[in-house]
Amino acid sequence: AFYHVRPRQINDTVTKLLNSKNDPLIKNKDNIRNNDKILKLPRGTRDYHPNQMKIREEVFSTIINCFQQHGANTIDTPIMELITLLKEKYGEDAKLIYELKEQDEDESLALRYDLTVPLARYISQNKISAMKRYHIGKVYRRDSPKMTRGRYREFYQCDFDIVGAYDAMVPDAECVKIIAEILDKLALEQYKININHRKLLDAIFTVCGVPDKLFRSLSSTIDKLDKIPWDIVRNEMINEKGLLPETADRIWGYVQMHGNADLINQLRNDSQLTSQKLAIEALNDLELLFRYLALFNVTDKIVFNLKLARGLDYYTGVIFEAVLTQYQYNPQLDDDQIAVGSIAGGGRYDELVQKLDPKQRYVPCIGLSIGVERIFAIKEHQLTESKIQSKIISTEIYVASAEKNFLEERMKLCTYLWENGFKTEMAYKRNPKLLDQLQYCEKNQIELCIIIGSSELHDGTIKMRNVMTREESIIPREQLAEQLRNHLIKVRQRLTENKQQ
């Protein structure tokens, strides 16, 4: 057969063809006109291509493994909820909720905005008083998409929450610990975890002379300080919220403060602040929290940062947010260069379940959320930079033939290999070219290719080709499964060794 005569030329040709072809998946992402109709995605949404799915699944697997390491189980809830549940939970952001059209029925539905309010509904409806659960799912916000920064209108949240009444700061410390563990395992470069307390912010607002009714909306304003410079935030406080300039400046005096656990003692000496019961409660909480975080070995990552406010209304205690230090807010950079920033966050929300529970049952909760879209963006960038072609499909054995009319023999071999648990493929053409078959193996990093022809059929053998080394050997048909298993182990060992070098 042709193949036996010129193996070297074939190898060269395969290499040449491989280099000349690009992945058709990446070629064209532009929107295309179909007559007058445009074929495009909804604004702020994306497809995940196979190479991106590979990254996504690796990131999810790391995160899930860590959540499970801390004893969480998992639940799922529908992507839509009754609008009545979602209303009045998100403060100024409620305008970003996607509503569904009402059709024939009286149910008004909306897409979920986060996984926290659905969890509160789940806790109340199922009368749960204690639970540790994680939930990975898509949420929807009709926001201005900044897709280069990993901000979409449809995006994943990975949440871990501890539900139940326990002793102070024990679950809180574990949530911060989990964020640190996940970011360490994902190897995302330098990060820090900012920590603050909603009660401390409220005490500061009181001391500075802010009226009670502005507390929550002012938290949203303070929260912008990681994206917007102080003078603009100050203007918003004065012109939109109606604060006196001196009130704004007193707030600025506090929220600039940041440091380690020593800052707690410094604040204890502020007699005006400590005249507030809420401030004492917050400082006691934080002192305990920092103590526990030391036992959990994460002190070096922690910053007590009074600027941290978190946007959402429902937080009531400790709040935290992880930031990649490389991508922190810098007024010198333009908007696109800010790129990522906050990558995980969360806090205590002790009153959310009570607010919607029919019997006002009090079920304190704390939770964290990992911003995986931003992590995907970083990982995709890292992979592109590294120029490593990672293996996408799982196929380990390819069944090929160099001769005509071997389709049915290839089918029989595939059946045998599938039944023996091998991840196996063959060409869908009756008489494919050997070159095309070998090229497919190399392009997709399939470990072994087995080749059958009339001489092999006559001898009761199979030719086996190691795709990477291009070495070939002959195997008796009756030893096929066993020998393939052994060879796969060897090939994988060699691949692992190569990577380590």
Add this chain to the structure above:
Amino acid sequence: AFYHVRPRQINDTVTKLLNSKNDPLIKNKDNIRNNDKILKLPRGTRDYHPNQMKIREEVFSTIINCFQQHGANTIDTPIMELITLLKEKYGEDAKLIYELKEQDEDESLALRYDLTVPLARYISQNKISAMKRYHIGKVYRRDSPKMTRGRYREFYQCDFDIVGAYDAMVPDAECVKIIAEILDKLALEQYKININHRKLLDAIFTVCGVPDKLFRSLSSTIDKLDKIPWDIVRNEMINEKGLLPETADRIWGYVQMHGNADLINQLRNDSQLTSQKLAIEALNDLELLFRYLALFNVTDKIVFNLKLARGLDYYTGVIFEAVLTQYQYNPQLDDDQIAVGSIAGGGRYDELVQKLDPKQRYVPCIGLSIGVERIFAIKEHQLTESKIQSKIISTEIYVASAEKNFLEERMKLCTYLWENGFKTEMAYKRNPKLLDQLQYCEKNQIELCIIIGSSELHDGTIKMRNVMTREESIIPREQLAEQLRNHLIKVRQRLTENKQQ
């Protein structure tokens, strides 16, 4: 300590407490009134509780493993698409599409109805000519929910599609093979896979005197024969579609036929039918398909069934549907008892991409979809019947103490165990009762409990308890990780042996 004195009593009490408590998760699923607001789920949707998630993940893992065994990669697309893409793709079912409210913008969006039309959009937009991909995701149909039958408005589809122009019936045979493999691996009792061909149905319609424009809508009518008796379908054909009674009866003469590959030859002798080019094409396809299915070892599951029509408009060639024979349509049963029935299906849709592609690019496709919600329902039922309590959380080691003021020691131990990769939990209370801690371990089937107290702290040891056997031993602190690893292996071996007995 209390614990050292009376271990047996403690064991008895733990057992008693465990038996008296039910899982709070399953207790109450009723909707609850909150003042005038009702706390409930959208119609036709469900939450997945942790025990149901366990089943779901096992089913997905079996299916994904099989899809990967056949060389597929995976993609993801947004849950919403432009309405213009979804219109005119689903025939009479288009009224079931969920639309989103338009807000401020000109984009009209709807929730996806299946994963096939989004795939066609993906293929066209990315100019793909060949691909083998699976996609697991939720789809949305505003249907009358029959939740006892596993029919929801939000439900999962697990799709596998082969995209590209290949030789006849090679991908088609693999799709049928994959359905058989998955149903075998899921061990769902007896099933059969009905096979038919859209071109054969069209030829039959022509021969019986049906006008061309009724072909697609008549396929939907025929498709109801697995749920509705013939006399009702006949009335619909005559009164709604306007067929002559003799036309309807001639169709009935054909669609009653079913059998094995021999039926192909029988139909070849029907000279009226074989005067139709489409019939010849269909019979040639089916002959080849049955031949390939024999090579794939699935002949015993296959029925050539002329009643199979599939509801959706876009099929153009071979169609197939797997049915659990135990749950097949039986006119004697009332609606709820039909329970499950069709559990997987699919077919060839060669013109869908061409219809929406701006350059009318012809990209033939074939795909299959697994009806996992029905599979979940069966698996949940099987598990309830078996009364086996399966382990839900992954925790393998629990850190406990019998004494007061050991919270910080427990925290340090947890940190050590987390850093060594153990799935570890501890109580969140400062001074939990030992009984509560041991009860938590038994209820959640945690393999090992390690107990620390002042004597252990003094001696530099840890007490380790095998939760299942309640055997205890003392381990030196410096051998902790190593000994725990060894004990976990032993405990798991014993559990596996117990299961096999």
